[in-house]
Amino acid sequence: MLKIEDLHARTEGKEILRGVDLEVAAGEVHAIMGPNGSGKSTLANVLAGRDEYEVTRGSVLYEGRDLLSMEPEERAVAGVFLAFQHPVEIPGVGNLYFLRTAVNSVRRARGQSELDPMSFLSFSDERMKLVEMDRSFMSRSVNEGFSGGEKKRNEILQMAMLEPKLAILDETDSGLDIDALRVVAEGVTALRSPDRAMVVITHHQRLLDYIVPDRVHVMSAGRIVRSGDASLAKELEANGYGGLGPSGDDQAVAVGAGR
Amino acid sequence: MTVTTGSDTTPTPFGTDGAGGLPDLRLAFDAAEPDWLSQLRSRAVDVVAERGFPTLKDEDWRYTRITPLLDLAFEPAASRPVSSPSPALIDELCGTSGGSRLLFVNGRFMPELSQLPEPAPGVRITNLASALSERRPVVQPLLEASFGARRHAFWASNVASAQDGLLIELSPDAVVEEPVRVVHYCDPAGTPVVAALRSMIVLGARSRVAVEETFIGSEGSVYLTNSITDVQLGPEAALEHFKVQLEPEAAFHLASMDVRQERGSRFVTNTASIGASIGRQELVVHLEGEGAEATVNGLYLPRGDQHHDCPVRVEHVAPGCTSRQLFKGVLDGHGQGVFNGHIVVHHGADGTDASQTNKNLLLSDRAEADTRPRLEIFADDVKCTHGSAVGQLEDDAVFYLQARGISKEEARSLLTYAFVNEVVDLVPDPSVGERLGRLVGDRLRGGSAGSGQ
Numbered sequence: 001m002l003k004i005e006d007l008h009a010r011t012e013g014k015e016i017l018r019g020v021d022l023e024v025a026a027g028e029v030h031a032i033m034g035p036n037g038s039g040k041s042t043l044a045n046v047l048a049g050r051d052e053y054e055v056t057r058g059s060v061l062y063e064g065r066d067l068l069s070m071e072p073e074e075r076a077v078a079g080v081f082l083a084f085q086h087p088v089e090i091p092g093v094g095n096l097y098f099l100r101t102a103v104n105s106v107r108r109a110r111g112q113s114e115l116d117p118m119s120f121l122s123f124s125d126e127r128m129k130l131v132e133m134d135r136s137f138m139s140r141s142v143n144e145g146f147s148g149g150e151k152k153r154n155e156i157l158q159m160a161m162l163e164p165k166l167a168i169l170d171e172t173d174s175g176l177d178i179d180a181l182r183v184v185a186e187g188v189t190a191l192r193s194p195d196r197a198m199v200v201i202t203h204h205q206r207l208l209d210y211i212v213p214d215r216v217h218v219m220s221a222g223r224i225v226r227s228g229d230a231s232l233a234k235e236l237e238a239n240g241y242g243g244l245g246p247s248g249d250d251q252a253v254a255v256g257a258g259r
Numbered sequence: 260m261t262v263t264t265g266s267d268t269t270p271t272p273f274g275t276d277g278a279g280g281l282p283d284l285r286l287a288f289d290a291a292e293p294d295w296l297s298q299l300r301s302r303a304v305d306v307v308a309e310r311g312f313p314t315l316k317d318e319d320w321r322y323t324r325i326t327p328l329l330d331l332a333f334e335p336a337a338s339r340p341v342s343s344p345s346p347a348l349i350d351e352l353c354g355t356s357g358g359s360r361l362l363f364v365n366g367r368f369m370p371e372l373s374q375l376p377e378p379a380p381g382v383r384i385t386n387l388a389s390a391l392s393e394r395r396p397v398v399q400p401l402l403e404a405s406f407g408a409r410r411h412a413f414w415a416s417n418v419a420s421a422q423d424g425l426l427i428e429l430s431p432d433a434v435v436e437e438p439v440r441v442v443h444y445c446d447p448a449g450t451p452v453v454a455a456l457r458s459m460i461v462l463g464a465r466s467r468v469a470v471e472e473t474f475i476g477s478e479g480s481v482y483l484t485n486s487i488t489d490v491q492l493g494p495e496a497a498l499e500h501f502k503v504q505l506e507p508e509a510a511f512h513l514a515s516m517d518v519r520q521e522r523g524s525r526f527v528t529n530t531a532s533i534g535a536s537i538g539r540q541e542l543v544v545h546l547e548g549e550g551a552e553a554t555v556n557g558l559y560l561p562r563g564d565q566h567h568d569c570p571v572r573v574e575h576v577a578p579g580c581t582s583r584q585l586f587k588g589v590l591d592g593h594g595q596g597v598f599n600g601h602i603v604v605h606h607g608a609d610g611t612d613a614s615q616t617n618k619n620l621l622l623s624d625r626a627e628a629d630t631r632p633r634l635e636i637f638a639d640d641v642k643c644t645h646g647s648a649v650g651q652l653e654d655d656a657v658f659y660l661q662a663r664g665i666s667k668e669e670a671r672s673l674l675t676y677a678f679v680n681e682v683v684d685l686v687p688d689p690s691v692g693e694r695l696g697r698l699v700g701d702r703l704r705g706g707s708a709g710s711g712q
Contacts, residue, residue, distance in 0.1 A: 048662050049658075049661070049662070050658055051658075052654075071661070071666075071667070072658060072661035072662050072667075073661045073662075073664050073665060073666050073667065073670075075662075076661065076662055076663055076664035077664045081662075082662050084659065084662075087659070088653075088655045088656050088658075088659040090656050090659070090660075090674065090677060091677065091681075092676075092677030092678060092680045092681060093673060093674070093677040098660075098663075098673075101665055101669075101673070102660075102663035102664050102665055105663070105664040105665050105666070105669075106663075106664040109664065141677075158663060162663065162664065
């Protein structure tokens with residue numbers, strides 16, 4: 001489904017990705033771990049199409065298409081979803097209106113009929129159960145005044161409603177207490193499916209107790225330096241990221257270290 | 260009668276020499292008018308000549324250059340043939356629900372296209388021209404006040420030329436349930452004209468009414484609307500006012516609203532400036548009785564080469580009054596928006612609670628927002644806040660929406676709408692709020708303003 005080859009990207013003149021290779025098949029969950037500054041979030045943002053990153057080399061194929069030539073919204077309607085590390089607050093835009101606009105944009109692009117307000121409401125009611133949200137979230141402005149946990153649940157709700165083929169979760173666990181982490185992880189787990197691939201970016205191992213990945217990759221200094229199965233995450237938990245080679249500004253940061 | 264118009268040194272183009280400018284005000288004089296009115300009009304012509312029209316040197320006009328307007332050769336509107344908008348358009352603008360609706364074309368009342376209620380006790384809703392003689396005790400002092408020292412020449416010019424307008428007078432305790440809807444339509448039929456309007460809303464103690472005004476004109480036409488509205492609110496009276504300025508983008512719109520409030524009265528206004536080449540909506544509120552409240556909100560959405568100017572002055576004269584101002588501007592193309600907000604807390608106006616917020620969103624590199632909040636406080640124990648901001652759409656928010664499948668263009672329009680929605684949400688009447696939301700939404704999606712037909 002996703003094939004990244006020799007991907008280089010930079011921002012503000014600084015090279016952050018220095019040759020990423022990664023292949024993800026439908027149905028698989030891949031975890032990407034690594035110390036701060038290793039390029040994990042940059043990779044997520046490059047895949048989603050944020051234009052402040054400039055790709056200088058390499059290619060990304062998504063379902064055989066050149067992902068890098070697509071606009072962010074084209075990627076979204078084609079099934080690429082990024083759960084943001086820092087969801088953006090948008091005062092004045094109601095969550096309900098936002099979600100309906102997004103869902104209908106995606107449905108239109110997929111040749112499906114748009115949902116009228118009533119059918120949308122029953123659809124959203126159903127999906128909200130997944131992340132233990134109620135309708136009161138819908139009448140608020142997008143992420144405005146949401147707690148950290150509420151913002152992340154809202155991201156997972158959007159994922160549940162947009163039904164992507166490739167979901168990239170960028171540090172969805174960061175800033176969550178244990179209850180919120182459980183809700184988010186259960187939501188993600190419920191969305192695992194044979195035709196959906198997931199890339200879970202995390203700094204900590206604890207999320208992977210809930211979402212057991214098929215593959216674990218370690219990023220360091222803009223490259224994937226090690227790959228393995230779920231046991232690699234346990235190993236990192238025990239030994240830290242030390243000894244993985246140069247990792248930008250901070251080598252040998254312990255897993256779970258505060259930022 | 261000898262009238263002096265203009266001089267060599269002051270910028271007072273009257274067009275008497277055929278070189279363009281505003282029409283000779285005397286052309287509009289009607290020999291059949293009562294003497295007191297003729298005398299006022301003559302005096303007004305003199306006042307205009309003495310003061311001259313404002314220039315950029317006038318503090319209140321610093322950002323608004325009216326020379327494009329003074330360079331045109333205008334005729335008085337009354338001398339032109341009058342057409343009228345289609346009934347469908349009137350329905351669209353006024354709604355089809357009950358209540359009074361008054362249509363003015365080129366500054367003149369059109370009774371056959373209007374709908375006035377059965378006269379109810381204590382309620383007078385009519386056009387000014389038909390009530391002039393009978394209501395002289397109310398009308399004359401308001402016209403004379405137009406010559407006050409702080410008033411620019413368009414006030415006097417209005418006195419000299421306005422033939423008609425809205426008149427609402429309510430006796431104490433009279434309540435008008437349905438909003439009064441007023442449409443001002445202009446069709447200059449080829450030659451630039453001046454449509455001068457004078458409206459008066461005088462509410463007795465505890466009376467209340469809502470007024471919705473729409474200014475519109477035939478597509479692509481050039482004219483000047485010079486509209487002045489005097490409002491007087493008796494003790495505990497309440498006026499809800501809404502105005503949308505949708506003039507064609509080649510027209511000019513200069514409007515002033517002067518509000519005097521007695522004890523415990525309540526005034527709410529929401530104005531939306533959408534059309535006109537130069538559109539100026541001036542508001543002055545005098546809080547003269549204890550505990551009076553004023554909420555003055557507005558939107559301005561200039562694009563292309565449009566210029567919108569919103570001078571607001573709130574005078575806290577009496578103690579314990581409250582005023583709220585929220586003005587938001589969305590500026591696109593080469594558009595320019597000016598917010599000139601002034602709060603004056605007079606000596607003795609203790610316990611004043613005043614706030615003022617102005618926010619501007621620039622959608623283009625060439626657009627300009629000028630914001631000038633001013634506070635002058637001469638009393639103790641007052642609470643005054645003000646803030647202003649000029650910004651652009653946040654890239655992060657645009658990207659967030661794009662990442663959810665919403666096109667960049669739609670994302671920008673959604674965020675822009677969200678920016679102005681705060682003002683739309685403050686409109687007290689839900690149906691009016693809905694209409695404003697629709698107008699603003701159409702506009703932000705690139706629809707044309709001021710398409711009269």
